[in-house]
Amino acid sequence: MMDALILARWQFGLTTIYHWLFVPVTLGLTIAIACMEIAYVSTKNESYKKMAQFWGKLFLINFAMGVVTGLVQEFQFGMNWSEYSRFMGDIFGAPLALEALTAFFLESTFMGAWIFGWDKLSAKAHMVVAILVAIGSNLSAFWILVANSFMQHPVGFALQNGRAEMVSFGDLVSNGYVVGQYAHIFTDGLMIAGIIIASVSAYYLIREKAVDFYRRSAKWGLTFAIIGGILVMGAGHIHGQYVTEVQPMKTAAFEALWETQQPAPFTVVANINEETQSNSAALNIPDVLSLVAAGNSDAKVLGIKDIQKMDVQKYGPGNYIPNVTALFWSFRVMVGSGILMFIVALISYWKLRRNTLVQSKGWLKVLFWMLPFAYLANATGWFVAEGGRQPWIVYGLQKTAVANSPYVTAGDIWTTIIGFSLIYILAAIAAFYLAIRCIKNGPQGNDSHDVAAVEEEAKLWK
Amino acid sequence: MEVIFNHLDVVWFVIVCVLFAGFFMLEGFDYGVGMLLPFIGKNDIERRQMINSVGPVWDGNQVWMITAGGATFASFPNVYATLFSGFYLALFLILAALIMRGISFEFRSKSANRTWRSLFDWLLFVGSLVPALVWGVAVGNMIQGTPIDAQQNFVGNLFTLFSPYTLLCGLAFVLVFIYHGAMYTSIKTVGAIAERARATALVEGVITAIGALILLAASFVCTDMFNNGLSLAAFIIAIVCFIISWICARVRHTGWGFIFSCATVIFVTIAYFAGLFPRIMVSSLNPAWSLTITNASSSPYTLHLMTIVALIFVPIVLLYQIWNYWRFRERISLEHLHY
Numbered sequence: 013m014m015d016a017l018i019l020a021r022w023q024f025g026l027t028t029i030y031h032w033l034f035v036p037v038t039l040g041l042t043i044a045i046a047c048m049e050i051a052y053v054s055t056k057n058e059s060y061k062k063m064a065q066f067w068g069k070l071f072l073i074n075f076a077m078g079v080v081t082g083l084v085q086e087f088q089f090g091m092n093w094s095e096y097s098r099f100m101g102d103i104f105g106a107p108l109a110l111e112a113l114t115a116f117f118l119e120s121t122f123m124g125a126w127i128f129g130w131d132k133l134s135a136k137a138h139m140v141v142a143i144l145v146a147i148g149s150n151l152s153a154f155w156i157l158v159a160n161s162f163m164q165h166p167v168g169f170a171l172q173n174g175r176a177e178m179v180s181f182g183d184l185v186s187n188g189y190v191v192g193q194y195a196h197i198f199t200d201g202l203m204i205a206g207i208i209i210a211s212v213s214a215y216y217l218i219r220e221k222a223v224d225f226y227r228r229s230a231k232w233g234l235t236f237a238i239i240g241g242i243l244v245m246g247a248g249h250i251h252g253q254y255v256t257e258v259q260p261m262k263t264a265a266f267e268a269l270w271e272t273q274q275p276a277p278f279t280v281v282a283n284i285n286e287e288t289q290s291n292s293a294a295l296n297i298p299d300v301l302s303l304v305a306a307g308n309s310d311a312k313v314l315g316i317k318d319i320q321k322m323d324v325q326k327y328g329p330g331n332y333i334p335n336v337t338a339l340f341w342s343f344r345v346m347v348g349s350g351i352l353m354f355i356v357a358l359i360s361y362w363k364l365r366r367n368t369l370v371q372s373k374g375w376l377k378v379l380f381w382m383l384p385f386a387y388l389a390n391a392t393g394w395f396v397a398e399g400g401r402q403p404w405i406v407y408g409l410q411k412t413a414v415a416n417s418p419y420v421t422a423g424d425i426w427t428t429i430i431g432f433s434l435i436y437i438l439a440a441i442a443a444f445y446l447a448i449r450c451i452k453n454g455p456q457g458n459d460s461h462d463v464a465a466v467e468e469e470a471k472l473w474k
Numbered sequence: 475m476e477v478i479f480n481h482l483d484v485v486w487f488v489i490v491c492v493l494f495a496g497f498f499m500l501e502g503f504d505y506g507v508g509m510l511l512p513f514i515g516k517n518d519i520e521r522r523q524m525i526n527s528v529g530p531v532w533d534g535n536q537v538w539m540i541t542a543g544g545a546t547f548a549s550f551p552n553v554y555a556t557l558f559s560g561f562y563l564a565l566f567l568i569l570a571a572l573i574m575r576g577i578s579f580e581f582r583s584k585s586a587n588r589t590w591r592s593l594f595d596w597l598l599f600v601g602s603l604v605p606a607l608v609w610g611v612a613v614g615n616m617i618q619g620t621p622i623d624a625q626q627n628f629v630g631n632l633f634t635l636f637s638p639y640t641l642l643c644g645l646a647f648v649l650v651f652i653y654h655g656a657m658y659t660s661i662k663t664v665g666a667i668a669e670r671a672r673a674t675a676l677v678e679g680v681i682t683a684i685g686a687l688i689l690l691a692a693s694f695v696c697t698d699m700f701n702n703g704l705s706l707a708a709f710i711i712a713i714v715c716f717i718i719s720w721i722c723a724r725v726r727h728t729g730w731g732f733i734f735s736c737a738t739v740i741f742v743t744i745a746y747f748a749g750l751f752p753r754i755m756v757s758s759l760n761p762a763w764s765l766t767i768t769n770a771s772s773s774p775y776t777l778h779l780m781t782i783v784a785l786i787f788v789p790i791v792l793l794y795q796i797w798n799y800w801r802f803r804e805r806i807s808l809e810h811l812h813y
Binding site for chain 2: 076091095106113120124179442
């Protein structure tokens, strides 16, 4: 029988990863759609409007899933993590409330106007609405990362009245961790949206449907993927160096670096043994970890065993080592997926420029199959950020093991895990079915604008 | 300004009350529309009119609930912790229902298959009924009192939450929201459905009025909320607004009817918050263990910060939400069916 703590952690992991599958897509897609509308307003070229409408439809399915799964996020800190909420509420609640007030209202109100405004608003007004939606989406990511960054690297607080209290909001917002994480997530959104646009376009190009439309879309998608890709890798690299400084255990666990080394090699793959705290069959590239993590090929990189000893001195007896095997491999899946998508995007763009992309059916298939890697990179990226912080829920201040709700039983949590999972699975099936239909219908698909069609459908009830 | 910054905990009690009032007023009618959908929408056109009448606004309305939750977290973290960990399975029911509801809005009309649409219509019904009922039950529990110990932890279970009084509260919420939704439908749709909604409101309104009077009497017996005269006054104003709304509907001034049903929901919320003040969750074990604006609030620094944020952003949000309602103020016609 699993205890309530483990179950609460599983529930948080499941609901958050599920939410997180849809969110980065919406971050970048809102920007792409806003750009399409800007292009439409400045060139009056109808094909940009069609692009905004088609990709908007695909976006809406993602958005709906993001909204409904986000509902759970807003309340589950109180449901499963009441001790955390009491200890951290003075700090954590503020960015959450700010997110709702400044971002969710903006996003959802103008999303409504976006969907229903095509024939009620001027092209310019509709473009402004699209820009506001994009600002809302990306602002919400900022506030939630302000909250998350405090959990990773607490700043601007004082421990008083039995809890962590905010003493400087400025410090909270300008936390170095926010800068790195936000840059990484924002640019990730651009890349992921680009990959999704490009890979769905590839699907049509393989079938030679609306070739002009999808060639143009593919160009947009690939441009987003390449620019986003360069930035996301750069931001990830800089953020990684910062993490090595403030959360050395996280970096050491990503790399399964048990012993402190100078210079430290980069381990490509290894067989990790957490019992004996050692690796076997490791493929190492000398000096590279020192270069990547510290910017100097001769730098010392702290190993897990030494950091554990330092943490015991600092925080008292206990095990401060996260799940090294899971982190090591997840990190490699994230980075590997990112590099793979980037390279495929580069080659596709090159083929597009030479006018050979549309004809190379084989390569289009490769481009199409980048779709799952976009989701894989996001899920593993979230896991390494949060899993790498364990055993802490708030780094150095509160352990996950004492943060859950004391009176919520394992039975309660089983009920909600099973309940949410069932609903999420059914929702995913419905969303998947609709996304496929939307993709199959293409840009000429039925928009339900047609009165005759509505009246025809009304006969369903007779 | 100085008055505001000297009594930040009171200010935040008021802001949370405003957010919950906004949430109940706005989501009240779209829950109502959802509950009425399978019964008064006789064919697909009518149902689509109803769904599209809340189409541009339901998501923005739902953010009022999210904001009420977020603001509670920021200003009274202990209430957030006790309420949601204590009413755990009840909140799960609300969230599960709202997930089904949100998906139903988006997915229902994207396939022209009768079974598909019928399925999502019933999900919309359940997804609207459950949160209306459970939020009513939750409010009833906050005022009637729940087993909260000295460490501010709720020590009951799901069944602790259901008493005759709290169930009555839940039922009252459902009835008021159905009426509210019927009024909204009557002003936003055209043809037979608009008239049917009005007729439904007139009949259902009588039941709601009787329910409200029973709730008023029960609140005297089961709670101490009317020790605060303001609470009693607000409750009576709510009933008066409701009667005015019904009369307006009777004489076909449905626009005014809707405005007064909005007022009804707002004054009911004020009645409960005034009855709670300065408590937020009443402990049935020991009055001293109740969560109050003093022992459950954030630090003065955080409250100060959030007050500035609220003073700036709440008016901005109100402005663009009103713009959105104004922009889409027309009745629903067949050309504008996106859901």
